[in-house]
Amino acid sequence: xxxxxxxxxxxxxxxxxxxxxxxxxxxxxxxxxxxxxxxxxxxxxxxxxxxxxxxxxxxxxxxxxxxxxxxxxxxxxxxxxxxxxxxxxxxxxxxxxxxxxxxxxxxxxxxxxxxxxxxxxxxxxxxxxxxxxxxxxxxxxxxxxxxxxxxxxxxxxxxxxxxxxxxxxxxxxxxxxxx
Amino acid sequence: xxxxxxxxxxxxxxxxxxxxxxxxxxxxxxxxxxxxxxxxxxxxxxxxxxxxxxxxxxxxxxxxxxxxxxxxxxxxxxxxxxxxxxxxxxxxxxxxxxxxxxxxxxxxxxxxxxxxxxxxxxxxxxxxxxxxxxxxxxxxxxxxxxxxxxxxxxxxxxxxxxxxxxxxxxxxxxxx
Numbered sequence: 001x002x003x004x005x006x007x008x009x010x011x012x013x014x015x016x017x018x019x020x021x022x023x024x025x026x027x028x029x030x031x032x033x034x035x036x037x038x039x040x041x042x043x044x045x046x047x048x049x050x051x052x053x054x055x056x057x058x059x060x061x062x063x064x065x066x067x068x069x070x071x072x073x074x075x076x077x078x079x080x081x082x083x084x085x086x087x088x089x090x091x092x093x094x095x096x097x098x099x100x101x102x103x104x105x106x107x108x109x110x111x112x113x114x115x116x117x118x119x120x121x122x123x124x125x126x127x128x129x130x131x132x133x134x135x136x137x138x139x140x141x142x143x144x145x146x147x148x149x150x151x152x153x154x155x156x157x158x159x160x161x162x163x164x165x166x167x168x169x170x171x172x173x174x175x176x177x178x179x
Numbered sequence: 180x181x182x183x184x185x186x187x188x189x190x191x192x193x194x195x196x197x198x199x200x201x202x203x204x205x206x207x208x209x210x211x212x213x214x215x216x217x218x219x220x221x222x223x224x225x226x227x228x229x230x231x232x233x234x235x236x237x238x239x240x241x242x243x244x245x246x247x248x249x250x251x252x253x254x255x256x257x258x259x260x261x262x263x264x265x266x267x268x269x270x271x272x273x274x275x276x277x278x279x280x281x282x283x284x285x286x287x288x289x290x291x292x293x294x295x296x297x298x299x300x301x302x303x304x305x306x307x308x309x310x311x312x313x314x315x316x317x318x319x320x321x322x323x324x325x326x327x328x329x330x331x332x333x334x335x336x337x338x339x340x341x342x343x344x345x346x347x348x349x350x351x352x353x354x355x
Contacts, residue, residue: 088301119264120263120265
């Protein structure tokens, strides 16, 4: 009961608010962010505001968060779990606006801890672009196992790319930084 | 392999708008309602809306109980107030056709809905409250594995007096 469930070492997860739309809009129009996400088309400012406005309050079936730096409260990313009620499985969505490996790892670890300790999930899964080695490294470090690859799953920027499926059980989550 | 919605004697199915006639009769029949939390008479409009209010799902898990022998609707049951994080739900059940109050139909329906809750909905706990004077129901609940967990003193004012409610609970693995 002493650990704050939504805080990691570097970041804090909080509910999304309408003023977050400005930063989200710039990230989702930045190819360095969208390159890995399968986002092909530009997103209008008003559309992004609509998305944020229509994000439900965090709950079991969709727990969507803004990620802010613990140090100064600035917005550094967003993440979410979409869950199945009976299966108790969650699917991760994550996008970091500040590409700092420490934030990404801490966000994933905090999100998975929320999934297991707050939401009582059995399994957390995700898919990642096979050529996104940095993200795959982060997910493995957090404890995810690579379970398979959907070969030539998506066509982005002139070539086919695979999608790797990863999964994590509660006991596999690596809580602390292991160097 | 058993069919998840079937017991020995009964089958659970979704509510249909065509159940209005029997349902309207049950919900306005004191001999049925006296065992339940319901207090006021209900209109056909209210019951029509209730019967149409959504297909069964995790958060709306409500069924008609019908006999397997001739598919006659005899009552209703449901798991409600679930919290997915706690994996817990509260059970409600009523047999509206009085001649089916004996003969094991209620017991079979209870077993079937509890099994469905654990096997198909992945619940960990099912609980219920029952009037302390409803000994027939309490015996059924005990028989299939529910344990007495407490008493809500003066839990419900009904029929001109305070009634105590018995709180009973069943954990995954305890269903008999």
